[in-house]
Amino acid sequence: MPLDLVRTKNPCKYCGTLSLSMYCCHACEMLDGGFSELVSKASQSESRYAYLDLPENQKLYQLKDNHRKFKFFVHGIQCSSCVHLLEQIAEMNSHCKESRLNISNSELLIELDSQGKLSDIASLIKAMGYDFSVIKASENSDDKLHRETRQELKRIALAGALAGNIMLFSIAIYTGATGTLLTVFKWLNLILFLPILFYVALPFYRGAWGSLKMQKVHIDLPIVIALVTSSSLSIYSLMTGGDQFYFDSTASFIFLILVARFFVKKAQHRFLSPQNIHSQIRTETYALADNSSTVITENIKQGQTFTVSQDQAIPVDGVLLSDMALVDTSFMSGENIPYTFTKGMHLFAGYKLLSASISMVCEKPINQTRIADLLNKSQENLLSKNSYLTLADRLSEKLILYVFILAAFVFVGLGLAINFTESFHRALALIVVACPCALAFGSPLTMAMAFRKSQKKGISVRNANVFEKMSEIQNIFFDKTGTLTYGQLQVCETWPENLNAETIDLLISLEKISYHPVAFALRAHFKNWKNEIHFTEHSEIFGSGVRGYFNNDLYELKTLASNLYDESIDIAIALYKNKEVICRIYLQDQIREEASEIIASLQAEGKNCYLISGDKKRKALAIGEKCGLKRDRIYSELYPEDKKEIITKYPHSLMIGDGVNDTLAMSSSQISIAIKGSAEIALASSDIFFLRSGLNPLVELFKVNKRIHQTLKKNLALSLAYNAIAGTLAVFGFINPLWAAVLMPVSSLIILFSTLWGFRE
Incomplete structure (x- = not known):
């Protein structure tokens, strides 16, 4: 049965969800006007939970390293409305700063201000009709589930x-x-x-x-x-x-x-x-400080000192004990430039070590790391x-x-x-x-499988509403830098056209000490250089370039003024020997290989694609037309406010760009996707964050959304058909109570296999 046949045009009075009546469910009816009744009912049982407010119990239940945060294990979570109702406790109680439910383990997180009473919250939960237990700081919900x-x-x-x-x-x-x-x-x-x-x-x-x-x-x-x-x-x-x-x-x-x-x-x-942290950080083996044994990622404990080898991921949050470490922070920061950390600085799980082996001490094990918290927050809805x-x-x-x-x-x-x-x-x-x-099982199972499928494809989705809105998208706005392009400088031209081996040796040897994007671009382009030249007084001058002496000659690598090269070039540099130019190198951000193909496929499906950029008109047109966009759909020389104004004019729009620089424009679109930038900031400002580089996750996202609709309709039809057939057989006496009990889980198994089949690779 198509979903559209069972919906009506009446929005729920409380949440706006299409409903058959004034309210889509009893929870919404209660939320729209029953707060006073609930609070009044809860106040009658406050004394029953007064023991929770005793100072000794506050210390027992208050989460470590958190101010006034507590966790409840709630029994009897039946549906999404129950989740929604419990998360409204913060609105019912003025001293409750946050109420958040983790549906996977029935764990309700409550944060109170200095005047808040734990007994008030307990009374509210009980008044809603739920049994509960307060989780001690020393235990977790897994113990309760067990x-x-x-x-x-x-x-x-x-x-x-x-x-x-x-x-x-x-x-x-x-x-x-x-x-x-x-x-x-x-x-x-x-x-x-x-x-x-x-x-x-x-x-x-x-x-x-x-x-x-x-x-x-x-x-x-x-x-x-x-x-x-x-x-x-x-x-x-x-x-x-x-x-x-x-x-x-x-x-x-x-x-x-x-x-x-x-x-x-x-x-x-x-x-x-x-999905948990283990889906993002693979299990590896690390040597303990005394080299007496090894430990895997999941077993590293707080206070343990261990060694991270070159090219290994940092497995936990901790402190660097070695003098120096060159680290790739791109997963958390979005920056492709490695950073140098010195002794005593904090390293976070998800970073990757680029330099030689280091020693560090664990501050937070894998399940308590910054990235674990980030993943939990991204999937709490x-x-x-x-x-x-x-x-x-x-x-x-x-x-x-x-x-x-x-x-x-x-x-x-x-x-x-x-x-x-x-x-x-x-x-x-x-x-x-x-x-x-x-x-009741089919829809949440389908949404959960969609989340898992998205996560495997490098797509982090904030909540299930995103998938619902995806079907309405008609207009897709692309940022340029880091979205249609790689967001990395690459050598596109040199003068002279073919540099000799000696010049290349000079270039790379000079840039060896630099972590500037230009230095990484040169090292990537001239990766086959052979002879290292040792300079004296070798130094890097911030904002200017690098310099050094070799055989009493001064060599400098400096940036050229922007008026000395074509505006299609992002940056140009020149190598000088005793103030005379030896060569010039031009660098620019390259268009992603898949950009034109993906835009063509989206336009073939009836989507309207646009480029929205702050670059000069000539440059934006050149990039946009190479990607297959029409000239009248290429916007350039825009400030953030201008981008927002343009997107506001187009309903059912999706904005894909930098999670930091495009925040204002993203807030105006129906769905926003961050393809670049800090994972933390991007997830806070966008609906979706691509953990995998490139535009291919966008295609995968539309595929996942299509599978959701197909699976939901199929599951709904199967469920109703099963109940109609089985119910008819029971009424006419072909199924007795014992066989009914045997057949009862069959429908759930059918839906389980149907959903797994719908999201198969």
Whole structure:
């Protein structure tokens, strides 16, 4: 079913998402006017959590190296609206500076000012209908997840053992046990069933009660009603001497549902978790300071001293112990020029060592590094609210309601027409088999896979809303420097045309001490030079050039004045011997090889492509026309304010450029992409940051977006088809409750494989 057929033209009153009613979900309805009600309800239970405000507990829970930051492990996160609601705590409580939820591990980060009370936040979370625990500074959410998993496995094991034994006694009952033995077996079934009713089923009770408090219909509600009804009828039948017992079937389907949910949850945790630091920094081996052993990247601990070899990545944040290190900082700074670090300076994970081996001490292990924090922030809105997820949430909620209503009609109608035993089995089978888990799972799984696919292609996306907006893009604006061009100087011409070996030796030997972009361009161009010349009084004069003496002759390499060469050239230099020119070298930024091909493919798909630059008109036209752009779509000699004004005139626009210099223009576009500059600044000022150089990630981004739409539509059709077919079979008695419990996870597996297939390489 196409997505457009199930949307309406009515925007949600709170968030603006297209909705079937005034609000897209109950969370939005609560957010639009229920703050006072929530706060009032929370204030009634403040005293319950007063212990959290004690100074000794503040120290226990407050995160280390952070001021007034705390973490909660929140149980029962159901959908993106729950995430959105919890992140509005900062608006509900004036002393809360930040509220941010990590959906992959159900971890809520709270930052309070000096007047803020932890008990107030705890009361608010409880008033919203969520159970929680405060995470101590010495532990993390993985510990909570591990304990929660163990509890789930205990319930599954107990449910399986009890259901198996109940089934054995039931076989004896069904095969003709009589007299005292029959009575004993019936009571034994009840005794074995009680732990299932009062312990194993606790998660279902909590889910049902939470949905009632949130005024939402959740799958746990009909399951609890079925469980309570079947057990009540069975106990009543036992007390009155009847023969209607459902202990065996009820115990079995509770066990199977727990198993199904466990594996679906594991799949969700695996595929919905954001990419971590290990996806960007590969595992390598480093020698410890005493050379007695080695350690891999993940095992480097705070305070450990280790050695980084030439061409290795800096694995953690730390302090340089060696006298000097030449480091490539391009991943974090966006600059292609290596920097020289001296003893005592800070080095960050993601840097690359270019000089000889160094020694450094770890300050922050890999998962606490600056780049790890950056990646977490870039993906913290992985499942942020958008129409795809809202649509799935609403359809799931309505499907549960319709299935529940239909099950009630089946129970009453067939009960009157046939018998209530058969109608109860069919209604129960319908409720179980038509669970919309796959429908609710499909959209967030698709978005998570899109994030993973993008990350592998070198694309860092801030939130899921970007993919939704990508489909509307009609106009694409390209910056010139570093976007359509490489952003690096390259030798394009020399005078004389062919330099002799001696001149090249002089050039490279002079530039050997320089880290200027010109020096790197010369070394790259004349990489086959052979003989090093040793200069005396060899020095670099900032803003002027390099100089030195050889055989009592003064050699200088200096920049030429801009009026001495064509404006298409970015920079020109000359080599002087005793003030006389030996040669001149002209350098310019080259157009990316893929630029013209990518622009042609985008224009073939109906996109309007523009060049927007601050360069002189002649230079901008030359670059733009070489890339295949029309003259009337090439803008030049623009200030940042001019770029912003132009982009504002074009709706549904995408701006791709420098994450720092083009911030103003990017803020005016519907989607902004930073292809160059500091990763930290770029991610703060743009929607997307290309971790891989070049324009190819732009093509990959459009491909990923196309796959999202195809997969979402396919998953939606599969989910609805499965529920319709399975529900029909249950109503007509072809599926009993046990088979329904077995088939329940099948729909989620179908969606999982469908999504994985949709994003296959």
